[in-house]
Amino acid sequence: MFRVNPDNLDLILLEEAVWVLVGEVNLPSYDFSLSQFFACRRPWNRPEQITAIGRFGAVTNYDELYQQLAADGIFLVHSPEQHLLASELPRWYPLLEGLTPKSFWFSEPPDIAILEQTIGLPLFLKGSRQTSRHKAALSIIRSSEDYYRAIKAYKEDPILHYQDLVCREFVQLRPVPSELTEKIPASFEFRSFWWQGQCVGAAQYWSTSYDWNQQEQKAALLVASEAAMRLNLPFVVIDVAQTITGEWIVIECNDGQESGYAAISPFTLWQNLIAQEKGLFGNKKLG
Template sequence: MLRAGEDLLKVEDRLWLLTAQTGTGIYDFAFDRFFACRRPYVLPEAPIDVVARAGAWPDYVERYRELEAQGLRLIHSPEQHQRATELPHWYPLLEDLTPRSVWFDAPPDADTVERRVGWPVFLKGARQTSRHRKSLSIIEGPDAFRQAMEAYAQDPILHWQQVVCRELRPLRRVDDTQGADALPRSFEFRTFWWRQQLVGWGPYWWQGTPYTLTPREEHDALALAGEAARRVALPFLVVDVAQEQSGRWIVIECNDGQESGYVGVSPFALWQRVLDLEQERTG
């Protein structure tokens, strides 16, 4: 059974989508306003592959099994979803392309972090940060780390995740017009990959001062993201990349394309490209 608010669509007779409005402008997209969509009265007897755009489920494994029992097979298995979203699973594939990272099943003490990584560190959960809060992400020393761990224990997004400590790399800044406890805006871009083909890219920080890539920067950034997508090798992957002050490009993180916000990426252009690729693939 579909959950409340969910909708099953076949878009342009090429792609099955399970959608739900989340109320988040950078995530939601009204497919039936831009593409021909039909809603089946009866599902096909054979299992069908489905892309979810229904927000981030905290129970992906359970939801996958519920839908599979109804003949709806999400495009990422639970194992693939984990590889897309959790740093301990994608990091070993991209270790030479991304900042050095260590993770802990239980919150570590400051001495352990200093010994394993050194100060400062970039602190995050295995899946995500908490609303881009600087005080919970950029940690300068032991006292700040202990305060952050106390906050992590109470944070609804972070308390259940493994703790990840990353080498803090000097990123090229865009501007510093964010709030006092907001992460600095870096020269960062989000890329979407459908079956390892690029289907969309744009600035990660879509609000504030606009920024974009020169042709050479675009080549280098997308080449790095494409190599990451090739190694992680999933049907619908997001790779975020940023430029260091030295000019080097690095992978910031990976995510499941089913759960990721569009930020500065055009959703219409993204899905039109996906539909074109599906038409080529299936004939």
């Protein structure tokens, strides 16, 4: 997460249909050169007020950025409130309860006894927004020693120390081939992007070799679509995984603006999004 200065962002009108505000992040899973694949204009006489999709990564100053841009007539697709709803588990969990592992959150790490009573061991630990780069030792907690070692590390971790502590029921997920590393092992998990309630892209979350069949895809997207409907956000990402017993669950959601593409083709995603804007909403909706 970093601060973004609005002066460093590039405002693009994509295929005469969608405004996108782009900032390069230098992550291959996030950056995508729209102008290489689509007609992009940078009109000097844009309408006074437009709605734009931000593609400038995960920022620490979304709220401030939103206000600065709004003063200039550029409204990001998510208000600061909507951005938080998509990003922070304590905000989205109440809406997704039942679709996602049981979770509790704390501003200060509780005694392990409390967690043993409410969730039991093993448990899954993360910050309210994210884990520390998928480090297994800081998330998969099997004992009291694991827990106290992890929360000590959380206090010192640059990604985790400012987040609330989230403790989730540990769910056994269907494994997929993955190398044994210090990272959380890969599972049968897929990322999906939802634009105005429609799925515009879905594919593998992990970069190892696995794929869903038609039936699995249908079942997974049914759960993801239910989650997207409950959240009712303009541009949301839903990650779903299959449990060892075959059930599909929501792992987390995120703001589509700041999410990496995973194995989703960015070209197809933008093509779908543009088509939807042109077909269903006309050119007016975004500006």
